[in-house]
Amino acid sequence: MEVIMVYEERNTWSTLIVSVVVMIGYVIVVLQAAGGGPLTGVDWFPLMLWAIGISIGATIVLSILWGMIAGAKDPDDVGRSDVRDRDINRMGARVEQAFLVLAGLGVIALCAVGADVFWIANTMFLGFAVSTVIGSIARVIAYRRGLV
Numbered sequence: 001m002e003v004i005m006v007y008e009e010r011n012t013w014s015t016l017i018v019s020v021v022v023m024i025g026y027v028i029v030v031l032q033a034a035g036g037g038p039l040t041g042v043d044w045f046p047l048m049l050w051a052i053g054i055s056i057g058a059t060i061v062l063s064i065l066w067g068m069i070a071g072a073k074d075p076d077d078v079g080r081s082d083v084r085d086r087d088i089n090r091m092g093a094r095v096e097q098a099f100l101v102l103a104g105l106g107v108i109a110l111c112a113v114g115a116d117v118f119w120i121a122n123t124m125f126l127g128f129a130v131s132t133v134i135g136s137i138a139r140v141i142a143y144r145r146g147l148v
Contacts, residue, residue, distance in 0.1 A: 008085040009143045010070060012092070014062040016136035018055055023129045026051040030122075040118045048125055088142045096135035103127020 005013070026047065033042045103124055110120045 005070070006080065006085060006143075007067070007070075008081055008089065009140070010066045011063050012136050012139045012143070014066060015059050016133060016140065018059045018062060019129055019132045019136065022051050022055040022058070023126075023133075025054075026125075040116045042118065044118055044122065048121065051125075084147075087147055088139050091142060091147060092135040092139035095138040096131040099131035099134055100127055103131070 029047055030039065030042055030044060033044075033047065103126065106123045106127065107120055110123055
């Protein structure tokens with residue numbers, strides 16, 4: 001049984017796959033850089049910038065490659081979006097915003113207690129990642145089961 005995916009759904013899957021892989025990679029690299037020592041001693045900023053750059057670049061590349069494969073199979077439908085796609089995207093954005101608010105509140109709380117900048121930055125970074133993953137999952141579910 002072949003699963004047919006529209007343009008926006010393929011892009012959602014690309015974002016979801018890359019986000020999960022890059023975040024796991026980021027955590028592993030940060031833990032290795034700590035070498036059993038305190039995480040606050042890690043030079044996290046360049047690692048985070050690399051993770052962001054790789055995530056953006058890999059998502060674009062995966063979306064393009066997946067689109068090319070889909071375009072070879074069905075050239076008429078490769079980049080089409082409709083009202084359903086926009087509704088699903090809006091719903092996913094609302095889910096993402098909820099998690100960004102939670103991350104923002106976490107950052108404010110960490111600032112209030114004078115936490116190290118490592119924890120503040122990584123809380124927000126994790127908030128961005130979690131919001132992207134959860135928003136993408138919500139979109140995929142909506143594509144597969146429909147909007148309620």
